[in-house]
Amino acid sequence: MNSQADIKTGLRKRSPAFLFRQISVAPLFLASLLFFPPPICADPPVFFHKKDITLQKISPREMGNAVDGSISIDEGAIDLQLSSSGSVLNDYDINPEGYTTTAVKRRIDELWEWKILKNKNDNKPYITAEYSITGANGQRGALSNQSDPSDSIDVQIEPLPLSWSEKNNQWICTGGIDLVLDLADISKSGNYAGTITTLISIASF
Amino acid sequence: MTTKKAITGMIIAAAMLFSGSNSAQAVVAAPGASTSGETNVQVSVPEFIILHYYSDLTLNFAAPTQSVKEGAKAWDDVAWSTGTYEGDISLSDVKGVNSEDKVLVNLNNLWAVRGFSGSGNALISIENKQADMANDESVITMSDLKVTRNGKSEKELEVPLNGISTANATKGGVTMTLDFSKTTISGMHKGGVYKITASTI
Numbered sequence: 001m002n003s004q005a006d007i008k009t010g011l012r013k014r015s016p017a018f019l020f021r022q023i024s025v026a027p028l029f030l031a032s033l034l035f036f037p038p039p040i041c042a043d044p045p046v047f048f049h050k051k052d053i054t055l056q057k058i059s060p061r062e063m064g065n066a067v068d069g070s071i072s073i074d075e076g077a078i079d080l081q082l083s084s085s086g087s088v089l090n091d092y093d094i095n096p097e098g099y100t101t102t103a104v105k106r107r108i109d110e111l112w113e114w115k116i117l118k119n120k121n122d123n124k125p126y127i128t129a130e131y132s133i134t135g136a137n138g139q140r141g142a143l144s145n146q147s148d149p150s151d152s153i154d155v156q157i158e159p160l161p162l163s164w165s166e167k168n169n170q171w172i173c174t175g176g177i178d179l180v181l182d183l184a185d186i187s188k189s190g191n192y193a194g195t196i197t198t199l200i201s202i203a204s205f
Numbered sequence: 206m207t208t209k210k211a212i213t214g215m216i217i218a219a220a221m222l223f224s225g226s227n228s229a230q231a232v233v234a235a236p237g238a239s240t241s242g243e244t245n246v247q248v249s250v251p252e253f254i255i256l257h258y259y260s261d262l263t264l265n266f267a268a269p270t271q272s273v274k275e276g277a278k279a280w281d282d283v284a285w286s287t288g289t290y291e292g293d294i295s296l297s298d299v300k301g302v303n304s305e306d307k308v309l310v311n312l313n314n315l316w317a318v319r320g321f322s323g324s325g326n327a328l329i330s331i332e333n334k335q336a337d338m339a340n341d342e343s344v345i346t347m348s349d350l351k352v353t354r355n356g357k358s359e360k361e362l363e364v365p366l367n368g369i370s371t372a373n374a375t376k377g378g379v380t381m382t383l384d385f386s387k388t389t390i391s392g393m394h395k396g397g398v399y400k401i402t403a404s405t406i
Binding site: 102 | 237238246249264268383
C-alpha cells in the first residue's frame with residue numbers, strides 16, 4: 001500500500017510538467033492526422049519492383065552463332081566458268097542461309113505488385129494490366145539506340161498471366177511480361193533504351 | 206528510459222506511422238480504379254561480325270576457239286626502207302587470251318557480311334597470301350587483288366552492315382589480275398590463296 005501511494009504521489013508530482021512538454025508534440029500529431037488520414041480505407045499503392053531494368057545482354061549465340069563473338073562461315077566450294085577474257089559465264093550468288101534467328105526474348109517476372117486488403121474485398125478482384133513500350137527517341141513499340149536514335153529495335157510485349165497469393169489479410173497480385181526483341185532492322189551495337197508504361201485496372205470484385 | 210521519453214517517442218512514432226508518404230499514394234481498390242507506372246528498360250547489343258566466304262574457288266577458263274580479227278593497223282612505229290625491216294613491231298592491242306599475258310577477273314558475290322558495329326559499318330580487306338598457282342613448271346600468278354561492292358574496288362573497303370538478318374546481308378566480290386606469262390601448259394593450276402578480313406568499325 002505504501003509503495004502504491006508512493007507511485008501515485010510520484011506521478012502526481014511529475015504529471016504537470018510531463019503533459020506540458022507534450023503540448024509541443026501534439027499539434028504535429030493532430031496535423032498529420034488532418035492532412036494524411038490513416039490508410040484504413042485505402043489499399044497500398046502498386047509497387048513497381050525496379051525503376052530501372054537492365055535486361056540480360058544479347059548474345060550472338062542467341063542468333064544462331066556458334067560462338068559468342070565474330071566468326072567466319074565457310075560456304076564451301078564454288079566452280080565458275082569464265083571466258084578467255086575473264087568474264088564470268090555462269091550465274092551464282094552467295095546465300096548465307098540457315099542463320100535466320102533475329103528475335104530474342106527477355107522475361108521480366110515481377111514487374112509490379114499490388115496488395116489489396118482482404119477485409120474490404122472478400123473476393124479476389126479481377127485485375128487487368130496493359131503494357132506499352134516507347135523508345136527513348138519517342139517511337140512506340142521500340143527501344144532506340146542511345147548513340148543513334150534513328151536505330152531502333154522493334155519490341156513486342158507478351159504479358160505473363162497474373163500471379164496471385166494471400167498474405168497478412170491481403171490479396172497480392174503480381175504481373176510480369178516477356179519482351180520479344182526483333183533485331184532484324186538494326187545495324188549498330190550499343191545500348192538500346194526505352195520506357196515500359198503499365199496501366200493496372202480493377203475491373204470488378 | 207524514463208516514462209516521459211517513452212511516451213514522447215510513441216507519439217512521434219504514431220505521427221510518422223499515420224502520416225507516411227505511402228498513404229498519400231494509396232488508392233482505394235474499387236471497380237474502375239486504375240493506376241499506372243513507368244519502368245525504364247535498356248538492353249545491350251554486342252559488337253560482332255559474321256563473314257561468309259567460299260573456301261574453295263575454281264576458275265575454269267574457256268579455250269579461245271574463235272578466230273580473232275585484228276582489223277586494220279597503222280604501223281606508225283615501223284619504218285620501211287627499200288624493202289628492209291628496220292623497226293620493232295609492237296602488237297600491244299591484239300585481242301584474245303592467246304596473245305594477252307594478263308587477264309582481269311571480276312567475281313561478284315564471293316563474300317557476305319552480317320552483324321552489328323558501333324558505326325553500323327564494317328571494313329573489308331583482302332590480302333594476297335599465295336600468289337602463284339602451279340601445274341608442274343607452269344605458273345599463273347595472282348596480283349592486284351581488291352574487294353568490290355557497288356562498283357567500288359579497293360584493297361580495303363568500308364561497307365554498311367545491314368544487321369544480322371541473312372536476307373539483308375551485305376554482299377561483295379573480288380577482282381584480281383591473272384598473269385599467264387609463265388603459263389606453259391593447260392590444266393588445273395593450284396595453290397593460290399587470298400584472305401578476306403571483315404572488321405567492325
